[in-house]
Amino acid sequence: MNEEHLKFAIVGHVDHGKSTLIGRLFFDTDSLPEGKMEEIKKICDELGKDIEFGFIMDHLQEEREQGVTIDTAQTFFKTDKRHYVIIDAPGHKEFTKNMITGASQAEAALLIVDADEGVQEQTKRHANILSMLNLQQVIVVMNKMDLVEYKEERFNEVKKELIEFLDSINIKPSFIIPISAKKGDNIAKKSENMPWYAGKTVLEALDTFTPKVSAVEKPLRYPVQDVYKFDDKRILAGRVESGVLKKGNKLLFLPSNSESSIKTIEDMHGEQQEAVAGKSTGITIEHPLFVERGEVACDPEKDKPTVTTRFRGKVFWMSKLPFEKAEKITLKIATQEVECAVEKIEKKIDSSTLKVLEEDASGLKEWEVGEIIFKTDSPVVIEGFNETPELGRFVLVKGEDVCAGGIVTHKDLE
Amino acid sequence: MDHLDELESKSIYIIREAYKQYKNLAMLWSIGKDSTALLWLCRKAFFGRVPFPVVHIDTNYKFKEIYEFRDKYAKEWNLKLVVGKNEEAIAAGMGPTKGNKFECCNQLKTIALKQTIAKNNFSALLLGIRRDEHGIRAKERVFSPRNEQFKWDYKNQPPELWDQYKSKQAEDEHLRVHPILHWTEQDIWDYVKRENIPITDLYFAKEMENGEWKRYRSIGCETCCNPICSKATDVDKMIQELKTTKISERSGRAQDKESAYIMQKLRSLGYM
Structure with a gap:
């Protein structure tokens, strides 16, 4: 196959x-x-x-x-x-x-x-x-x-x-x-x-084109999708976005900054030794940490993603509902979901002509692109879109639906 | 990770998202190959359990093999089985020969489903439809809202980017969640083979009284499904057959043929 x-x-x-x-x-x-x-x-x-x-x-x-x-x-x-x-x-x-x-x-x-x-x-x-x-x-x-x-x-x-x-x-x-x-x-x-x-x-x-290459070689990123309690086991379910989960390896959970190691890698047919990038799996850990959906597990010895409440992103507004700068909005990135404010819409751009329509704009409407500084209510774990796409792309939700899609352009802002 | 691993992981991710985001989740199980593969994926997602009810919409016109298979595996896999029927229409004698097929599908499937959703207060349903089955299904979202009247607003579907799925719903909406939308018929059989998933033997060829060999390629009600000529008696032969056939999967399904847009009409009214 x-x-x-x-x-x-x-x-x-x-x-x-x-x-x-x-x-x-x-x-x-x-x-x-x-x-x-x-x-x-x-x-x-x-x-x-x-x-x-x-x-x-x-x-x-x-x-x-x-x-x-x-x-x-x-x-x-x-x-x-x-x-x-x-x-x-x-x-x-x-x-x-x-x-x-x-x-x-x-x-x-x-x-x-x-x-x-x-x-x-x-x-x-x-x-x-x-x-x-x-x-x-x-x-x-x-x-x-x-x-x-x-x-x-x-x-x-x-x-x-x-x-x-x-x-x-x-x-x-x-x-x-x-x-x-x-x-x-x-x-x-x-x-x-x-x-x-x-x-x-x-x-x-x-x-001549090539399919997306697997991110196995990159440092581990394991966003927790859900926590199940089955038969006295506490399973952290998720998908390995990059790297490899190996039984016994140390894990650092962000943004909580707590450490543990992998006790078991679960599977319907019995325990596994490892789970590679792309795999939806579940693990149990050695310590009774409070871990919930949205935490990202990584390798404490390797490059870590950024934990921040402030970053710059580029968004495409696609909803008929316009956005006012003063509004609070929900940001979803990997399995994280946080409320956030917009500190500044640095540029508002016409998505076809690329013309800058306004600097320091007061809002965005359908088909406009915004370069925005976000300020989140609680810390988020992010990376540049070109590093780990899964942690560098997000959607904005207003009401019941997704209103905009965006990418992280600058994860470290002074 | 090979192709089937990737399909499987994406499906499990979607199933877990639905379970996380929607309180009263259920899965629709027609006992056909697709929803049986979906059921298998649900068991994998939750390490051997299915933590939500599994619904079978029973039109009373299903093959007897379907009922036997359903009861056997509901027990073996410890499923919370919910059987939904439009008792009133069945009592009134609704059938494919009474009125038209469109009305029969609508009454015994769609309305029965509506009644089951209302009775059990389900907020989201996992369904085993695939994009390659039908041009209308190719247009579906993974998380697809239906309003109170069950209408699919296909002209204004919400955007769905990357793996970010709809996680909030309006009060009177329910969500259709399609975890195997991205699989093809071929993928399903390859997966059934690899995982050794039990499948009803209606799919496997048998010799008829007149000496012809036939099997079902798509299974719905006994009254509206025609077997195809085939000598594929096991999964391996079926996979071989699929690689060379040019006949579409639902060619034996009567409801697709009534008119060009019957599937669109059925789906916009809430058909699966």
Whole structure:
């Protein structure tokens, strides 16, 4: 079962062809179940449309009738090299929160841009979100080359504009591929319509990417998810986010700063000797410490995460409910949940143009990015997003729902 | 950590989140392969126990093998089994041939579930649906709220980032939690094999009276499930068969075929 799996998101402006590209990938890799194309053809006939590849992903009645993707969807296909999970993301600005939901699960991304229309508002906003999510494996596909007569000049023009923008947000695309999703150029097979393009097809490019590497080699981070009392045992349940739990090893719990060592590593089928990064497990410890959800266990001899009540983060506000600086808000980071105040919104930024809208702003609203100094009511255990992503990314909750997602940019503030 | 380890760990994480965040949690067990795998994951998450009720929605049209399997393992695994039935509709003779299939599914499954939730005051339910089963299920969140009328507001689902799941609910909402949403049919069978999970033998091929070999690929009510032609008599053969088939998993399920959007309608009304 060691077949490789990779999750990638398809993002970009509305109507630039995300769903069509996915349909084409399915069709060209022979991944559609029997009868699917016939079913889609029938629905298209009923709606009086030409056959629409996009309908393979757009499943809601409203999506098909209006020709827009409303929500993100995940689906599966396979090449000779590996299995893929495709995460389709809606292009409409209104559904940006659904795009972020999808993209937050991805290991790589395809940014699609219409060769005819060129770079648009959501092209930039989506690229900016990829940058915040630190997705470094990015392919740019320039779609609808058939509409610009497969001209290299047009490709170069749009490419130049896009690369300038991507440079400014630190995205270096691994490939830039001219395609036509509708006609099938450079998706699974090389296009004869663009002899000037000597690079890889979309499938070849995807196959060069690597799945997320395991964090086994990094120092231990074990956020406690819950504490169970079963048969006189007190089990600290959680998932090893990095490093390895080994029976007998010392543990330091943060932020409480208490020490103990691992007595047993529990499993349904009996005790284990170790649990590696990625594993959901449970341990008992030698000392009767008061440990609860939110504590992070680490190795006292190695690099430790930061314990602080103050840090700088960058957030993307995605709720229709605006945020006022004076409000208290709930911060969730790994299994920690704390109330916090916003000390300062240093910058309020337009998520598409990247223009600074206001310094020392008084609030944030939908689609705005904020660079914020947070002040938490009690200490939190954090790290930079690039060090241990699980301790460097957070959500903000207001009322019942998540209103914003964010990353830790500076964990140590004076 | 191989692929199955990763799927398993993510599922266990989700199950534990649901148990932590929602007081009256229960799991829906249809006795099919997916929810049986989910039940296995629950047992793993809590080191061999299931610390919440396990609900079986009984339409009265299930295969007899389903009932036998249910009772056997409810006992062996020490489950708090809750059986939910829409007694009124059953007494009135509701069935797939009376009215239409949509109404039958709605009455005997969705309404029965509604009644069971209300009676037991469940605030969240673990369900074994997967994204690859159906295009509508591909759009689901892991933690998905349903309002008092059971409606799924699919046009305005809450954002769900990384492993941060919805932990607060409005008073009249209940949560559907989907711990195996990210698994495929193939993954389930690979896992059943690796863990040696007991599965009802309706999935395994048997010789029919006319000499044909058939098995069920997806199991619901006896009245609305058609077996597929197959000679896969054990898990290994089934895994082989899946690798080459191009027929979709739910092709034997009648309710998917009534019209293009029946699944969407059923789900938006609260169908599992």
